[in-house]
Amino acid sequence: MKNLFTFIFSVAILHSFAQVNPKLQTKIDQQASELEANVIQWRRHFHEFPELSNREVKTGAYIAEHLKKLGLEVQYPVAKTGVVALLKGAKPGPVIALRADIDALPVTERNSLPFASKVKTTYNEQETGVMHACGHDTHTAILMGVAEILSKNKADLKGTVKFIFQPAEEGAPAGEEGGAALMVKEGVLENPKVDVIFGMHIISISPLGVITYKPAGMMAAADWFSIKVKGRQAHGSSPWMSIDPIVVSAQIISGLQTIVSRQTDLTKEAAVITVGRIQSGIRENIIPEEAVMAGTIRTLDVEMQDKIHEKIRLTATKIAESAGATAEVSIDKKFPLTYNDPALTEKMVPSLVRAAGKEKVMQIPAITGSEDFSEYQKKVPGLFFFVGAMPPNQDPSTVPSHHTPDFMIDESALLTGLKAMLNVTLEYMYLPANK
Numbered sequence: 001m002k003n004l005f006t007f008i009f010s011v012a013i014l015h016s017f018a019q020v021n022p023k024l025q026t027k028i029d030q031q032a033s034e035l036e037a038n039v040i041q042w043r044r045h046f047h048e049f050p051e052l053s054n055r056e057v058k059t060g061a062y063i064a065e066h067l068k069k070l071g072l073e074v075q076y077p078v079a080k081t082g083v084v085a086l087l088k089g090a091k092p093g094p095v096i097a098l099r100a101d102i103d104a105l106p107v108t109e110r111n112s113l114p115f116a117s118k119v120k121t122t123y124n125e126q127e128t129g130v131m132h133a134c135g136h137d138t139h140t141a142i143l144m145g146v147a148e149i150l151s152k153n154k155a156d157l158k159g160t161v162k163f164i165f166q167p168a169e170e171g172a173p174a175g176e177e178g179g180a181a182l183m184v185k186e187g188v189l190e191n192p193k194v195d196v197i198f199g200m201h202i203i204s205i206s207p208l209g210v211i212t213y214k215p216a217g218m219m220a221a222a223d224w225f226s227i228k229v230k231g232r233q234a235h236g237s238s239p240w241m242s243i244d245p246i247v248v249s250a251q252i253i254s255g256l257q258t259i260v261s262r263q264t265d266l267t268k269e270a271a272v273i274t275v276g277r278i279q280s281g282i283r284e285n286i287i288p289e290e291a292v293m294a295g296t297i298r299t300l301d302v303e304m305q306d307k308i309h310e311k312i313r314l315t316a317t318k319i320a321e322s323a324g325a326t327a328e329v330s331i332d333k334k335f336p337l338t339y340n341d342p343a344l345t346e347k348m349v350p351s352l353v354r355a356a357g358k359e360k361v362m363q364i365p366a367i368t369g370s371e372d373f374s375e376y377q378k379k380v381p382g383l384f385f386f387v388g389a390m391p392p393n394q395d396p397s398t399v400p401s402h403h404t405p406d407f408m409i410d411e412s413a414l415l416t417g418l419k420a421m422l423n424v425t426l427e428y429m430y431l432p433a434n435k
């Protein structure tokens, strides 16, 4: 056991070395405020020219150019259209990865912003607009800002910062690899080996400037499923000659609803099954041969996840069988559970408080949205948090949610996000254990 003197002495040493110099913190906060207008400008650029998952070619090139100008070691493209850059601090220390996702969604923007997206494309054989309807444009702009400010302060940095601009967070197109899983596969967490990773998400439906987080399981595991129902084609006037896959599909959809509402213990954790797409038929008077539906499953517990998968298979195949049809079920595990390392989370909360203010940092219950940030967290400890960006004077119960044409954020949240990422990075570098 240490004597009191040694104890006091080591506490004193810890204090003199462990913390970021307050002058440096103040300087960096100041630089964040000065860069705010640029970050907003970058965000508007990405917002106006959004690109879908694995197609972020111009977005990636724009980011890479910015990072090269800062004098960073830049790798582009990585995992199709991603960008990775290294910033080496003047002093030894940990390798800290910071991640932003860069892709947009097949959603047609509905507002009169001067920088609203007019981009159109074909997705899943349908005409659609393309929109940054999840705010990844803000994440990209914020991380570009973080890179710029940290580059200016190289002399004071301990360790290395690895900037990860990741494509396809929303999911790669069918048949393609992409997103965080592909980044990890291509070695983004190696060379140099990443010790810790931080990421954030802007949230249009939570109060402006408020940072929220949850230790341990924060965001649900997401799986995608598809069910192909095969019946028998016939003339629409004589359904008795058919095995109607549309009617069978309707029964399957109703059956799936009872898995969560009647077969899952909802006092333990929440769960969601959504059928988001159904396709069948070509003409009014033809009963088609096939129907295909596809959807998503969200779970916050691994055991519950396995059980729900099993029940989906059972429900679909047995209902189809009862009608003389067949159902082919495929389930694709998309994203694991987003898991914030509890010890790391506790250490970093003061940095979040520094960035947003004491009353503006709070814990939240788990949510059923998913994040492929979880792929990195499977390999290294990580912290993911939310930055509220709800425009003022909005009713939280009716404010447009993410992935909708009316999705809207208040740009003043970008400064909060910028400060939070900067503070977390800087303070992690100076944690006593990381000397």
Ligand code: NI
Residues within 6 Å of the ligand: 134, 135, 136, 169, 201
């Ligand atoms: Ni998102």
